[in-house]
Amino acid sequence: EDQVTQSPEALRLQEGESSSLNCSYTVSGLRGLFWYRQDPGKGPEFLFTLYSAGEEKEKERLKATLTKKESFLHITAPKPEDSATYLCAVQAEYNFNKFYFGSGTKLNVKP
């Protein structure tokens, strides 16, 4: 069964303390892997799409990377406004209409 697992469930960082979030997946033929940011009570906000192993995408303090089994979201010198839940989703080749979401990593950045 296709699965997406995110770790850690929660992460507390001091402002400026860099770290990485993990998203591991098992899917028969990856079509795309997606990262979202979600603030409390709001809909997820699209961040990145990754399609193939070795691919990297960057946006401000965030950098997403992809291997054949997992993706990392690296956060460099985070600020309190980076506090949010980060969600990972995968899309399979055989069923491109359906997205499988992980349970998310709740990031809290203290000033």
Add this chain to the structure above:
Amino acid sequence: KAGVTQTPRYLIKTRGQQVTLSCSPISGHRSVSWYQQTPGQGLQFLFEYFSETQRNKGNFPGRFSGRQFSNSRSEMNVSTLELGDSALYLCASSLGARGRGGAHNEQFFGPGTRLTVL
């Protein structure tokens, strides 16, 4: 370009009632997906519509149904509400095309409808 809109934003219902939620996708997007989000279960896929046809369905009871109109707007209906249906209901739109790569695969979410069942 306007984003995905959902109405209403908040709803309070009692057990046994039914509810209809609405979603207007981004202009030009033909695929609309619905998700239920709760603290314990995370984002759970309900169903996906493309050109008025349901292409995918998650593991939810038949009380949950949906439809899509010719202008791609979509509605979701929940009948005989239960306490456990209290959740944030999210709608996401995408182009829904089968083409590989490019901008065809990303889903963009609306702000959600917060449903509380008393």
